[in-house]
Amino acid sequence: TALGQQLRALFCALPPGESSFRTVEEVPDYVEKSIPFFITFIGLEFAVSWIQKRKLPGRINDGISSLSLGILSRLPDVLFRSIELISYIYVWNNCRLFELPWDSPWTWYLTLLGVDFAYYCFHRMSHEVNILWAAHQVHHSSEDYNLFTALRQSVVQKYTSWMFNLPMALFIPPSVFAVHLQFNLLYQFWIHTEVITKLGPLEWILNTPSHHRVHHGRNPYCIDKNYGGTLIIWDRIFGTFEAEDAKVVYGLTHPVNSFDPIMLQLRPLAHIWNTFWATPGFCNKLSVIFKGPGWGPGKPRLGLPEEIPVITGKEVPFNPYVPAYINSYALVHFAVIVDLYTELLASVSVLSQGTVLLRIGFIILSLVSFGLLMENKSKAGILEIIRCLVFIGVYKLGYFRSQFSFLGYAYEV
Structure with a gap:
């Protein structure tokens, strides 16, 4: 995918002529190809926030927590194909009523509306049904609001969301659905920011950072509002829209107060x-x-x-004191885990199942250890020593490899 096309995919701005495909196999992995843009935009958000407010848009502990939850949520995809696509293709192959042309702009725009409406329905249910909220609340658990928060996702949510898309499988080709499933997800990345205020007339139609800030608020006026993914029209139609008013306080009405991804x-x-x-x-x-x-x-x-707890404006985010050297240590070692994770994604097809499971297990152990370090737990040091000893052992045995030769040398040291 060309660089310009990939950038426009983040904003759902690729026209049908550039994003229509005959088969699912031809559909690019827009999400994976967007990772460099995620990193670039996070860097830009930090720079703009510093220029605007002379402060960074988040905290180290919360940022590591959000990224840990993002990695954790993607680990099942290393082992299994997406249940959203598998279920959709099954219904398409066995139950479809008729077939819309895959290369028609009308099919493309209908799918855009269909995927976004299905997301609205699922998202609303995820706030109004307790068992679904138990999965979705992970995304709302951050008390910061920045682009890291967009990556904070649930492991189990995808195993309930798939059913809301199935009606489209009766007539919309899987290849068109696969494109818009990614576009809908990618669009929601950049709206998790405070550095963008209002977008003028676009606020009437599109989901914007302002609308989504309300959705992430725990102020009474923010609860159960603004469920839209790409479009805000569904909220305006069904009475769940709320404009940003009083300063938004982010997070859960009853905070979990943890950075441990398994606990969350x-x-x-x-x-x-x-x-x-x-x-x-x-x-x-x-x-x-x-x-x-x-x-x-x-x-x-x-x-x-x-x-609903009243907001006083004096709420203090969960932020245990951690010495600067612990923060630095956690950042360096978290970078190592990101390297191992991306290398796993790149080489999973040539690895044995045992090696894949070993790497996944070590990644989970590491993310939990980092979470406990950020909480300054008394037993975090013991767990971290165990984790490092495990790393040395499995690396020496050849089960871990880095994509970058200089990191391989660093691991040896």
Whole structure:
């Protein structure tokens, strides 16, 4: 894909003539090819934020946490094909009613609307159904709002989102769907920023940084608003739109207060499990799972608005003190893990299953260790020593390799 095309893909600005393909196999991996742009835009966000406010747009601990959750969410794709595409192709092959032409601009634009509407429905359900919220809340757990936050994703969310796309498989070719599935995801990267204020008339149609800041807020006026992916028209139609007003305070109404990626993924599920068994009555137990996260016996489906914690403006993000040398250490070692992760993606097709599982296990161990270091936990040092000893052992045995020769030399040292 040409550089200019890839950049325009980030903004869903590639016209049908440049992004229509006959088969799924011909569709580029726009997400993987966008990684250099992710890095560039994060650097630009830091520079602009410093110029505008004389401060950086985030914190080291929260940034590492967001990137860790992003890596963790992508690890299942190393082992399995995307369930979203597998399920879609199955319905297309076995149940389609008719076939729209893959090279028609009308099909392209219809798919743009269809994928975005399906995302709106899924996203809204993910806030209004407790078991779905338990997965989606990972994305909202950051108390910062920057481009790192866009990469903070759930491991399990993709295993519930796929069903919302299946109606399109009755008539829209998989190749067109595969393009827009990526475009919808990529568009939502750049709207996670505070350095862009308003975009004029585009605010009426498109999801913008201003609209999405509201969605990530825990202010009472922000709760359950602005679900759109690329377009904001669905929120305006269905009454879930809210314009940015008072200063937004980001994060969950009841913060998890952790940088451990496994804790962030599993704690909400554990809470549902405990609440399920503590709630009397079979119907109430089902309501714990399928009604809103604020529901309780005798309450409306989505809970009581007055129970949403009031924002005072004095909220302090979870930010345990960590010495500067620990932050520097974590940054360097996190960079090593990013190198191992990208090398795994590049070589997975030629590795044995045992080697792939070993690398995935070590990456998960490392991400947990970094999270505990950022929390300054007493046992973090012991876990980190164990992790480093494991790294030395498996590297000497030849199970780890770097894409860059100078890093290979550094690992040897």
